Amino acid sequence: MSAHQPLPKDPIAEARRNWERHGWTTVAAPMAAVTSIMRVQQLLLARAQATLKPFGLTFARYELLALLDFSREHRMLMSRASALLQVHPTSVTNAVDRLEGAGLVRREPHETDRRALVLVLTEEGRQVAAEATAALNEDVFGQTGFTDEDVEHLNEILARFRAGAGDFEVSED
Known part of the structure; x- marks a missing residue:
C-alpha cells in the first residue's frame, strides 16, 4: 500500500526522545501526537488522492462535488459552500473552475x-460524485487500518479538539 520502504524505526518516537533529552518532557508526548496526526493526514490524503485520480478529481474537488450532491436541490450559494468546506473563497473558486471545465x-447567477x-x-457531476464516493468508501473509508473502537475514540477526541478550537459550536442534541 505504501509507495516507499518503511523506515527501520519510528522517526516520531525518536523525535519524542530528543524532546525529552532536551528537557522538554512536558511537551514531548503532545509534540509526538501532533506530529503523528499530521503524518497520518498525509498518508490518508495520499490514499484518497490516488483513489480519486481516475476520476480526474483531487480530494478538495471531491468534497465540493459531494457537498453539492448531498444538498437537497444539488445547488448551493458559492459563499455557503466555502463556509461549509471551511476554506477560503479563492479555494472554492479554483475548484469550481476545474469542475466547471470538466x-x-x-455557475448560475442568483x-x-x-x-x-x-x-x-x-x-455528469452527480454520476462522478456517486462513482468517486463508492471508490472512496471501498478503498479509503472502509480500509482505514483502524479498528471500529479506534475510529469511535478518534472521532470523539478529534471532535472535542475541533470544538475547543472554535471549529464549530457544540449543540445539546
Whole structure:
C-alpha cells in the first residue's frame, strides 16, 4: 500500500526522545501526537488522492462535488459552500473552475442578488460524485487500518479538539 520502504524505526518516537533529552518532557508526548496526526493526514490524503485520480478529481474537488450532491436541490450559494468546506473563497473558486471545465458543475447567477453565484451540480457531476464516493468508501473509508473502537475514540477526541478550537459550536442534541 505504501509507495516507499518503511523506515527501520519510528522517526516520531525518536523525535519524542530528543524532546525529552532536551528537557522538554512536558511537551514531548503532545509534540509526538501532533506530529503523528499530521503524518497520518498525509498518508490518508495520499490514499484518497490516488483513489480519486481516475476520476480526474483531487480530494478538495471531491468534497465540493459531494457537498453539492448531498444538498437537497444539488445547488448551493458559492459563499455557503466555502463556509461549509471551511476554506477560503479563492479555494472554492479554483475548484469550481476545474469542475466547471470538466462539465461537473456550473455557475448560475442568483435570482435576487446579482453579486452572488449559485453552484449547480450537473448530471455528469452527480454520476462522478456517486462513482468517486463508492471508490472512496471501498478503498479509503472502509480500509482505514483502524479498528471500529479506534475510529469511535478518534472521532470523539478529534471532535472535542475541533470544538475547543472554535471549529464549530457544540449543540445539546
